[in-house]
Amino acid sequence: PLIGWLLRLVTDVFGSGTFQVRMSGSVLHGATALILAALAARIAGRAAAIWTATLYVTLPFVALGSILMSTDTVMAPFFAGALLFFWRAGEARSARDAVLAGVCIGFAFLAKYAAIYFLIGAVLAAVFVPARRIGWKNT
Numbered sequence: 001p002l003i004g005w006l007l008r009l010v011t012d013v014f015g016s017g018t019f020q021v022r023m024s025g026s027v028l029h030g031a032t033a034l035i036l037a038a039l040a041a042r043i044a045g046r047a048a049a050i051w052t053a054t055l056y057v058t059l060p061f062v063a064l065g066s067i068l069m070s071t072d073t074v075m076a077p078f079f080a081g082a083l084l085f086f087w088r089a090g091e092a093r094s095a096r097d098a099v100l101a102g103v104c105i106g107f108a109f110l111a112k113y114a115a116i117y118f119l120i121g122a123v124l125a126a127v128f129v130p131a132r133r134i135g136w137k138n139t
Contacts (some may be wrong), residue, residue: 002110003074025073026066033057039087071112076106082118086125090132091137098134 006024009019014020033053056062065073085101088094101122108115125132 002107003069003071006068006074021069022067023071027079028073029057029062029066032076032080035060035077039084042084042087042091046048049065070107075108075111076109078104079115079118080093082108086122086132089134090129091127093134108112 010020010024033056036056037049037053040052081104082101084105087099089097089101105115105118
C-alpha cells in the first residue's frame with residue numbers, strides 16, 4: 001500500500017502532472033544512492049562511498065525506476081536504510097539502531113513484500129557472524 005500512499009501524497013502536494021508523479025521516483029533513487037553511500041563510507045571509506053553512489057545511479061534499474069514508479073523504487077530507500085541501521089547496530093551494539101532498522105524494513109515491506117528477505121539475511125548474519133548481534137540490555 002505504500003506506493004499508493006506516496007502517490008496520493010505527491011499528487012495532493014504537488015499536483016497530478018506527469019512530471020510531479022515521476023519526480024518522486026528520481027527523489028527516492030537519489031535518497032537510496034545517498035543512504036548506500038553512507039553505508040559504504042562506514043564500511044570502506046569515502047572513496048567507496050563515491051563509487052557506490054555513482055555506480056548505483058548509473059544502473060539501468062535506477063534509470064527505469066526514475067521514470068516509471070514501481071514498488072521496487074519505493075522499497076529501495078527503506079531497504080537501504082535498514083541495511084545502514086543494521087550495520088550501525090552491529091558496530092555500536094545499539095538497540096536504537098536495531099529499532100530504526102526495524103522501522104525501515106517495515107516501510108520497505110509496506111512497499112513490496114520481497115523486503116521480507118532482509119529478515120532472513122539478518123537472522124543468518126546474527127547466527128553466523130557474532131559481530132552482527134546486539135544484546136537485549138543495550139540501549
